[in-house]
Amino acid sequence: MIILLDTSTSTCFLTIVNGENRQDFEWEAGRTLARNLLKFLEEKTGDLHLISGIGVMKGPGSFTGLRIGLTVVNTLADSLNIPIVGAMGDNWRDLALGKLRSGENEKIVMPEYGAAANITAPRK
Structure with a gap:
């Protein structure tokens, strides 16, 4: 099984490819991406050990979304x-x-x- 993952926006897109069969999933991750991305992948694949390859959208997009998504799939x-x-x-x-x-x-x-990171001031 090959997974294709896009975390460049607040909506996470996952495509699972098994031979010629494709399944598409989307998840409105919002601010829960870091906490729930691995769980989302486990639920949709059934078993992470069945993954034989990973394709990932590397940008452009959200600094935080790309950073979290790429860290998870690289690991x-x-x-x-x-x-x-x-x-x-x-x-x-x-x-x-x-x-x-x-x-x-x-x-x-x-x-x-796609551009320099826009770092905002802390809210507190």
Whole structure:
């Protein structure tokens, strides 16, 4: 099973690819992404150990969403010893899937924010 993950917005998008079958899921993560992303992935895959490759949207997008999403999938790919690739653009899923199917492995995917990070002042 290959997973394709996009955490570049407050809505998290997950595509699970098994052969020619694709299942799409979306989750309004909001401010719970860090707390619940791994649980979301476990629930949708059934078993993280069944994942054979990861494709991820690397940007542009939300600084925090990309940082959290990429940290989770980079760690997952490393711990499961499976390939991971990143892609950008409207057809990022197809690009990532093509990279994985051709045997590419970036080992670590870095975010492409599209602009400098906008760091806000603490609220308190």
